[in-house]
Amino acid sequence: MALSVSPTLPSTSEGIRTLARFGFAAKGFVYFLLGGLALLAATGMKGGQTADKKKAVLTLQELPLGRWLLGLVALGLLGYVVWRFVQAVRDTEHKGTKPVGLAKRLGYAGSGAIYAALALYAGRAAVQGAPPSSNGNGRQTLVAKILDLPLGEWLVGAAALLTIGIGLYQIYRAYAGKFKKDVDSSSLSSEQKQLVERTGQAGYTARGIVLGILGYFLLQAALNSNSQEVQGTEGAFDLLSSMGPAVLGIVALGLMAYGVYQMVRARYPVLQI
Numbered sequence: 001m002a003l004s005v006s007p008t009l010p011s012t013s014e015g016i017r018t019l020a021r022f023g024f025a026a027k028g029f030v031y032f033l034l035g036g037l038a039l040l041a042a043t044g045m046k047g048g049q050t051a052d053k054k055k056a057v058l059t060l061q062e063l064p065l066g067r068w069l070l071g072l073v074a075l076g077l078l079g080y081v082v083w084r085f086v087q088a089v090r091d092t093e094h095k096g097t098k099p100v101g102l103a104k105r106l107g108y109a110g111s112g113a114i115y116a117a118l119a120l121y122a123g124r125a126a127v128q129g130a131p132p133s134s135n136g137n138g139r140q141t142l143v144a145k146i147l148d149l150p151l152g153e154w155l156v157g158a159a160a161l162l163t164i165g166i167g168l169y170q171i172y173r174a175y176a177g178k179f180k181k182d183v184d185s186s187s188l189s190s191e192q193k194q195l196v197e198r199t200g201q202a203g204y205t206a207r208g209i210v211l212g213i214l215g216y217f218l219l220q221a222a223l224n225s226n227s228q229e230v231q232g233t234e235g236a237f238d239l240l241s242s243m244g245p246a247v248l249g250i251v252a253l254g255l256m257a258y259g260v261y262q263m264v265r266a267r268y269p270v271l272q273i
Helices: 012-041 051-060 066-090 099-127 138-147 152-176 178-182 190-226 231-240 245-267
Strands: none
Touching: 012 051, 012 066, 012 099, 012 152, 012 190, 012 231, 012 245, 051 066, 099 245, 138 152, 138 190, 152 178, 152 190, 178 190, 190 231, 190 245, 231 245
8 A cells, every 4th residue: 555645844944044035035125125216316316205114115006016016025024024033032143141142132123023013014005005094203202202201311312322333333244244144155156245245335334324314313302302303214315315415325325235135145045043
């Protein structure tokens, strides 16, 4: 009597790796779109705008099959969220349980929470066919509540310095080459490796600049005890634009490069499960 052999099911680790790769691709797409819109605005071309991530993904609605694209982005971002929480809980990067290690793992979870909100926003827009209702600037509302707390200005100031510090670390990471460990370049030629490295450097530098500006906004809110000082990515782009379209254009190109690097990371990932 012949025995039937059931197909081998993919392991949990393989499933997480697949989710992570889709997540990197979706994150890269969002950044490429964000930078592309800013670049169009810097050059005065039609369709350009200084947008935050939510507004950027909503522009997909104007494309053919836009709601389907939004849905795919939402699903991809959920994969990124899963990967970030796996990093935090399983300690895949071996950060340990000392204060510095726990802080980094908490950062992974925080990144997951941020992209979970973006994934939910994109998913709701895909299902509803219209932007989800919004009650003003949630960032300013949150900062206003913190400022009302005892030592609220100090708390916001600490968050500002942390954000600026993360931005500076992104720039340091770019030129120290620490980002290169995230891509398996063993199958790439020397020219391709160099191109990937330059793309990553430009991307992490631009991201660090934007984070630094966001931290500056938070610092102004703390110093002036005024939550209206807080701005998001859109405000950072507007500040860069006030320095000249060339400045905005350079940073926009950098964010597009960051998006491309994340897509390369999706294709050639280094994932520890």
